[in-house]
Amino acid sequence: MAAEATSAKGKQELRVFETEEEVSVSLAKYTAELSEKFVCERGAFTVVLSGGTLIETLRKLTEPPYLESVDWSKWHIFWVDERVVPRDHKDSNYKLAYDGFLSKVSIPPCQVYAINDALAAEGAAEGAAEDYEAVLKKLVNDGVLPLLPATGYPRFDLMLLGMGPDGHIASLFPGHPLLKETVKWVTFIRDSPKPPPVRITFTLPVINSSAYVAMVVTGSGETAAVAKALGSEQSSSNLLPVQMAVLEDGEFTWFTDKAAVSLLQDSPSV
Numbered sequence: 001m002a003a004e005a006t007s008a009k010g011k012q013e014l015r016v017f018e019t020e021e022e023v024s025v026s027l028a029k030y031t032a033e034l035s036e037k038f039v040c041e042r043g044a045f046t047v048v049l050s051g052g053t054l055i056e057t058l059r060k061l062t063e064p065p066y067l068e069s070v071d072w073s074k075w076h077i078f079w080v081d082e083r084v085v086p087r088d089h090k091d092s093n094y095k096l097a098y099d100g101f102l103s104k105v106s107i108p109p110c111q112v113y114a115i116n117d118a119l120a121a122e123g124a125a126e127g128a129a130e131d132y133e134a135v136l137k138k139l140v141n142d143g144v145l146p147l148l149p150a151t152g153y154p155r156f157d158l159m160l161l162g163m164g165p166d167g168h169i170a171s172l173f174p175g176h177p178l179l180k181e182t183v184k185w186v187t188f189i190r191d192s193p194k195p196p197p198v199r200i201t202f203t204l205p206v207i208n209s210s211a212y213v214a215m216v217v218t219g220s221g222e223t224a225a226v227a228k229a230l231g232s233e234q235s236s237s238n239l240l241p242v243q244m245a246v247l248e249d250g251e252f253t254w255f256t257d258k259a260a261v262s263l264l265q266d267s268p269s270v
């Protein structure tokens with residue numbers, strides 16, 4: 001059984017497992033249960049992926065029993081951020097997700113909303129962001145993607161996110177002006193500190209309108225950011241992007257292993 005420590009305040013929860021393998025097992029179960037809930041409630045399940053190690057940690061979802069039990073035909077897949085490169089480029093988050101996850105499950109290809117390949121191939125970051133936002137607006141009109149009435153932003157069922165060593169989520173980096181964007185749903189960045197520099201990204205209010213967010217952090221690469229985000233000494237200045245992910249009306253769950261929380265000496269603040 002997983003060694004799981006759970007504490008909760010408000011709607012944030014911290015789950016700590018012994019190993020990354022146990023995180024993978026728990027994340028698969030959590031995702032499959034949410035899939036069942038949303039498919040039953042409204043006949044669709046909207047899932048947002050990030051890049052990074054998340055895709056590898058999702059591997060248990062592509063194995064029995066989930067391979068057969070999950071109703072993949074109702075899934076709709078999005079990216080919280082994408083590099084402005086063709087879909088077959090080694091830096092593409094679509095390619096990462098396709099190779100490690102999407103190619104192993106039977107989600108209808110027309111329900112996989114990747115970056116516009118032609119615009120990405122031209123390096124047209126602004127156009128690709130506008131195009132992606134237009135895709136989202138069409139799905140709102142078609143009734144696939146609801147809006148959260150309180151914010152007017154789209155409400156995705158589940159965002160599966162990773163965090164970088166600097167506390168960035170999506171392509172929203174510490175101190176960057178994009179963190180203040182409140183009009184656009186999808187925007188672009190040409191100076192990402194993490195290569196490659198040109199990307200599109202969901203904005204913070206869209207992330208914060210989600211119904212569920214799983215923040216998946218494993219290994220020793222992000223220990224300082226985890227300690228700052230979850231440590232008991234919280235300050236309201238110089239917030240990391242991950243600390244600005246405060247859901248309007250949703251459940252935010254950290255899936256971590258022991259290595260990721262190794263600098264978290266005191267009681268977590270969640």
Ligand SMILES: O=C(O)[C@H](O)[C@@H](O)[C@H](O)[C@H](O)COP(=O)(O)O
Binds near residue numbers: 050054082163164
């Ligand atoms: O496009 C990207 O670069 C990713 O989407 C990025 O935002 C990632 O999720 C984090 O950097 C965490 O990455 P790791 O899980 O590899 O640490």
